Amino acid sequence: MNPTTQRVAVLGGNRTPFARSNTAYADVSNQELLTAAIDGLVARFGLQDERLGEVVAGAVLKHARDFNLTREAVLGSRLAPETPATDIQEACGTGLQAAIQVANKIALGQIDVGIAGGTDTTSDAPVAISDRLRKKLMKVNAARDTVGKVKALGAIRPGDIGLEIPQNGEPRTRLSMGEHAALTALEWQITREDQDELAAASHQHLAAAYDAGFLDDQVTAFRGLERDNNLRPDSTAEKLAKLKPVFGRGEAATMTAGNSTPLTDGASAVLLSSEEWAAEHGLEPLAYFVDSETAAVDYVHGGEGLLMAPAYAVPRMLERNGLTLQDFDFYEIHEAFASQVLSTLKAWEDPIFCKERLGLDAPLGSIDRSRLNVNGSSLAAGHPFAATGGRIINVAAKLLAEKGSGRALISICAAGGQGVVAILER
Numbered sequence: 115m116n117p118t119t120q121r122v123a124v125l126g127g128n129r130t131p132f133a134r135s136n137t138a139y140a141d142v143s144n145q146e147l148l149t150a151a152i153d154g155l156v157a158r159f160g161l162q163d164e165r166l167g168e169v170v171a172g173a174v175l176k177h178a179r180d181f182n183l184t185r186e187a188v189l190g191s192r193l194a195p196e197t198p199a200t201d202i203q204e205a206c207g208t209g210l211q212a213a214i215q216v217a218n219k220i221a222l223g224q225i226d227v228g229i230a231g232g233t234d235t236t237s238d239a240p241v242a243i244s245d246r247l248r249k250k251l252m253k254v255n256a257a258r259d260t261v262g263k264v265k266a267l268g269a270i271r272p273g274d275i276g277l278e279i280p281q282n283g284e285p286r287t288r289l290s291m292g293e294h295a296a297l298t299a300l301e302w303q304i305t306r307e308d309q310d311e312l313a314a315a316s317h318q319h320l321a322a323a324y325d326a327g328f329l330d331d332q333v334t335a336f337r338g339l340e341r342d343n344n345l346r347p348d349s350t351a352e353k354l355a356k357l358k359p360v361f362g363r364g365e366a367a368t369m370t371a372g373n374s375t376p377l378t379d380g381a382s383a384v385l386l387s388s389e390e391w392a393a394e395h396g397l398e399p400l401a402y403f404v405d406s407e408t409a410a411v412d413y414v415h416g417g418e419g420l421l422m423a424p425a426y427a428v429p430r431m432l433e434r435n436g437l438t439l440q441d442f443d444f445y446e447i448h449e450a451f452a453s454q455v456l457s458t459l460k461a462w463e464d465p466i467f468c469k470e471r472l473g474l475d476a477p478l479g480s481i482d483r484s485r486l487n488v489n490g491s492s493l494a495a496g497h498p499f500a501a502t503g504g505r506i507i508n509v510a511a512k513l514l515a516e517k518g519s520g521r522a523l524i525s526i527c528a529a530g531g532q533g534v535v536a537i538l539e540r
């Protein structure tokens with residue numbers, strides 16, 4: 115056993131431009147998207163025919179045929195086919211969780227280099243047939259002869275014919291992500307104005323980042339798309355204020371298509387390695403992967419808001435690292451919904467929440483809002499669930515590289531009441 119750990123370098127990343135559902139990638143599969151994200155990284159870092167330690171990636175919405183999606187993407191890429199691959203899934207936390215798994219293996223010296231990634235497409239969602247129809251069709255398939263097959267087919271009734279379409283919601287509460295977030299927004303009294311302001315800033319910051327060339331070495335054009343097609347550089351809080359609420363009722367109806375992420379298609383990948391591997395390949399690390407934490411909350415019995423788990427994960431990670439919430443140069447908080455980011459920030463400022471729910475003597479306090487999602491986030495880029503973690507790591511690492519030193523906090527809420535957070539440093 116090797117009890118020592120080593121530093122984990124973030125060398126860089128790549129992603130496809132993100133596309134709103136049923137637009138530029140309407141006919142593209144998860145496998146094609148993930149392969150494109152990996153191959154972009156291969157091209158950028160000269161990894162053709164390299165056997166990497168491991169590729170860990172995943173998709174939230176997967177067809178049965180994609181049972182080993184990441185392995186298939188590796189086999190379809192220009193990496194050496196001897197590169198092992200693992201599929202994981204932790205809803206919107208998938209991409210960051212993939213990076214944590216690769217980083218931990220590197221830290222333990224089990225592998226020298228790996229890729230973490232994620233992909234999702236809501237355009238090619240895994241629509242299945244109803245349970246009743248599936249079971250009856252399996253009997254047809256299992257029948258030994260034509261007579262048996264005809265008999266089994268005869269057992270199918272019109273009422274058996276139905277589709278199972280994946281729901282963007284929680285099976286245990288039957289509420290959508292947006293409806294859950296609307297309840298949390300009401301609890302924390304998050305105003306429509308503040309949500310629209312955050313959404314407008316996301317669009318303006320992402321547009322500025324593209325214009326400044328910040329994303330030139332992170333995004334590779336794909337299927338005719340060069341930039342995320344959800345991006346509206348002309349978004350202003352005034353324009354967003356005109357949109358109709360889509361989630362929540364009455365007082366809770368503050369969330370719109372403009373201050374919520376759209377359903378999105380896309381993929382991302384991040385290259386992580388040991389310092390030794392980076393040096394051997396003449397690569398300068400952008401940043402280092404320092405630590406991570408996951409948390410889960412009981413949203414089912416009303417104990418906590420569905421998307422509030424990062425509020426719990428961050429203080430645990432801060433304590434372990436002897437840091438305060440203010441010790442960061444950049445805060446990359448996934449904008450599932452503007453209200454969710456604002457609810458989390460408000461919770462960290464609240465003495466009662468911090469004492470009673472987090473068990474802290476004092477509130478975590480406010481962050482310097484000028485350091486929040488400085489190059490835009492999911493409201494502007496879009497949110498292909500499992501690809502968001504990679505997008506965020508790449509942005510945070512490059513921000514640190516450009517600054518020369520500092521620390522970034524990454525926080526991602528996920529369906530199922532979970533949250534995945536991490537610290538990058540340079």
Ligand SMILES: CC(=O)SCCNC(=O)CCNC(=O)[C@H](O)C(C)(C)COP(=O)(O)OP(=O)(O)OC[C@H]1O[C@@H](n2cnc3c(N)ncnc32)[C@H](O)[C@@H]1OP(=O)(O)O
Nearest residue numbers: 206291292346349360371372374375376377450527528529
């Ligand atoms: C852990 C997690 O991450 S949880 C999050 C998981 N993700 C989700 O839950 C996805 C949530 N999002 C959705 O379900 C959908 O995108 C919805 C319901 C919010 C909106 O869906 P739609 O109504 O189809 O959105 P659509 O794109 O048509 O936009 C509605 C209107 O808002 C307008 N609009 C949207 N964004 C903007 C903007 N930034 N500026 C100005 N107008 C805008 C559109 O132009 C459209 O206007 P129109 O009706 O005049 O054409």
